[in-house]
Structures are given as structure tokens and as C-alpha cells.
Amino acid sequence: MKKILLFLFLGAVGFTAYSCDNNDDVVVQGTDYDTISQMKDITGTFSNSGNYTISQGLNIPTTDVVLVYRLVAGNVWQQIPKSVYIPDVNNKPTNRVFDYNFVFNTQNIEIRIDDENFNLPTDLTSGEIATYLNNQTFRIVLVPANATGVGGAKNKQASVDYSDYNAVVKYYNLDESKVQVLKAN
Template identity: 55%
Template sequence: MKKILPLILLAFVGLFVMSCNNDDNVVGDGDTISLMQDATGTFNSGNGFLLSKGISIQSTDVVLVYRKEGNLWQQIPKTYYLDDVNGLPTNRELDYNFKFNTSDVNIETKANFNQGTQMTPAETAQYLTNQTFRIVLVPANAAGSKAKKAKADVDYSDYNAVVKYYNLDDSHVPITRVN
């Protein structure tokens, strides 16, 4: 019995050692995973030039929003300076911005002119119709105790840097139609 007891103890300890996982290279705060989702919609006077998408995050988490321009993603907020066109106000500025809480992301356009009547059809198609936004949900304390270092390591305006840093798979992002 004295020879079997150390073997049983060794097997018992070995079981616990093998079941532990010390995966220190995973970015995250342990209670939130980074997620991406696309929202596509049209801004118009009927929706107050506002698109709303439901989300579910912790109160300490962060939302990043990017607007699709061709095959690229542009971080918002972003201001566009529209060309002067005869018959329309000069120095027109169109702003994309967003606000979020734990349950919603609201993406809006604001302008120093009437968006419903003072845009050309081409401008409306380019800036208001069927716009796609990529919403990236990330933990606020993504690097754990290295939070200050993480801010320096990630350029949040660079979509590809964010995807790489958070190890996100952007090949199968769900798309939701909003309005």
C-alpha cells in the first residue's frame, strides 16, 4: 500500500497539471470577446439621418466604427468637404459620427446644409444611400495589466491594425440591414 499511495498521488497531481491552461498570449479581459458586425442602411429625413444597431457589451467596453469606402474601411468620426456646385450652398461639410451605450450604436450624419434637399443625386448615392459600417466591439482593458502599453501598440484609425491586434476574423462578419 505504501508503494501505491505515491503513484496515486502522482497521477492525481498530474491530472490537475495537465488540465490547467496558461494561455497568456490571448488578448482580452476574460469577460468580453472582440466581435465585429456590419450594419448597412440609408440615411434620409425619415430616419433623421440616423442608423441604429443593437449591441450587447459591458459598460467598460469600447466600440469602434468604420465606414466602407470601396474596398477600404475609414474610421469615423469623419468629415467630408463636398465640392461647390452651382445652385447649392458653398463650403458644405458632411460629418459621420456615432454614439454608443451598452445596448445600441447610433451612427448619424450631420451637415451644415439641408441633407434632404441640398445634395446632388451623385452625392446622395455616395454618402447617404446603402452605407455599410463595420462595428468592432473590443474590451476596454484589452491588455490586462498592460493597458497603457496597448494604447501605444494599436492605431485604432487603422482598421487592419485593429484586426491584427485583436486577432479578429473579418472573413465572415454578419451583415444586418438597419433603418
């Protein structure tokens, strides 16, 4: 009788082990209707009176990634932070450089000029002021921190190159015709 109970017990354990595999775990990826990528354009002028900062109130969800791009020319966007090396000209200091940078919290974003190694108001020509300080347009792109909802090493998907504005627009299927335009200072 003891041998029969032992075989029944081993059979039950074997049957349980065989019937419990993880090959039937199916993850269904649904459409996420509440996570929406957003784009906003902010145009402003950096000035000494504003501490070379353009500030804009925005509602930024804590689950979003904040990307900022500067309009360089036409439809060319350059990701910031970015160091700007200004060419040498007569009667101005040499090796002039500064950084476009930004900081943000859930209510505000500040785009600023940092780490300048020269005096901005006196050591820039009028053309350089027009190019680097006046009427600067920045595009703020808010994207979900984990757009795929997939985690773990087994399920990694190709990521997007955030330094390439066009790749970000394509990856997140952003509609550039719906960009909200804001005017700062």
C-alpha cells in the same frame, strides 16, 4: 546580555530585510477566453424621416471599446467620427460639410449625420445622395478596453492605431470572414 539581545534583534531584522525582495514576483499572462473582440456590419440609408440616423440594437459589454468604420470603397474602411467635405458644384451651396458620428449605450448604437451646414435633401445632387446617404455600410468593432491585462507605467506595451482599420484587425487577430451582417431601416 543586553548587547547580545541587541545583536540578535539587529541580525533578525537584517535577515528579514535581506530575504524580502520583490525580484521573485512573476506575473503569468494566461489566455483570456471570455473577452472576445467582435465585428458587425450594419447597412442602412440616411433619410429625413429617420432624422439621418441609422439605429441598431446591439449587446455591448460595458468593458468594451466601440469603434465604428465606414466602408468608403472596396475594402477601404474609414474611422468615424469623420467630417465629409463635399466638392462644390453648380447650383448648390459652397463649402458643404457634415459629420458622420455615432453614439451608443449597452443596448444600442446610433450612427448619424451631424453638424450639416446645408439642407441635405435639397442641397445634394443625386450622385452625392447615392455616395453619402444611400446604402451606407458601417463596421462596428467591439474590442476589450484593456486587452493586455497589463497596467502601470513599467509594463506599457505598444498600443494600436485605432484610426487604421487594418492595424486593429491585425492587433486583435480579428477574423473578417466571421463578420455578422445586419440590415438597418
